[in-house]
Amino acid sequence: MTVEERSVWAMLVVIPTAMTVYFSVVLSRAASMPIEEVSWVVPLLWTIGATILGIIAGVIVITIGMAIRAEITGEGKEDIEDDRSDVRDKEIERYGEARAQHFTSIGATAAIVLAMCGAHQFWIASALLLAGALGGFYGGIIRILAYRRGF
């Protein structure tokens, strides 16, 4: 498993977790008070930061897990050192991006409509964040399938 693939696996866990936390925090705040008073910027920035750090941490955890498994079973050692991304990684990344780009387009269109209607910035930012997360998650699934089954 290359580092790229490890990061995709980490992404598949981290993105849904981060989204669940963000939306449960801000939507519960939005439900109890007017949207102008909700502090949503700090949770949003935390969500983005935590997602990035979470993916890095996930790669480290997977690598350690692979090392332990290699130590016990005695096989797969060369797999851990397989840490440079190659042409296949790049192709798979591009393939996943191409499949997931509809989410970005739909999200951007939704955000334009929200902005034209004068919706609060909170909704625009959240729509864009959600679109990015959905695109990342869907692209991640496509990429894992490509790694495991070919494309």
Added chain:
Amino acid sequence: MSKGASAGKKNSQDCEEWEAMSRDEVYNWIFAVVSVIGLITYLAILIPRIIGTPASEVSYVAPLLWVFGTGMVVGFGVALAVRLASPKETKVRDERDKEIELIGQYVGSAFVTMGAIAALVLSILEVDHFWVSNSLFVGFLLAAVLSTFAKAAAYRGEYPEI
């Protein structure tokens, strides 16, 4: 060989290539022209409006919708007309068309993503809606212009390494 003769030879080659243009390449040129006109028109309407006026007072929604709507109708209208007028054998899509389509998607999605990230930052800063909408819309227009031009170049041999 004189300069004129080589230029003439090049021209006749160009003509042969022109005849060999696939349906998708013709469509791409239609969308390239439409998106360039759309971008120029939109900026020509918007820039004079924003100069000297606070962003919150600029009315941009009508021009945005008009440019989008007209562009779609004209682009797809002309493409449909070309499709109906062209002979049957030019209507096949081959492997190359599909690959070039991917190049266009790749370039286009980069600009849509940039527009979306800009809009996310702008809305975090709670900037006026004018800027949020327009970073997204101009991102879309730039995506359309640059992806069609990348595809046009790819059809003529400038295959980019992506």
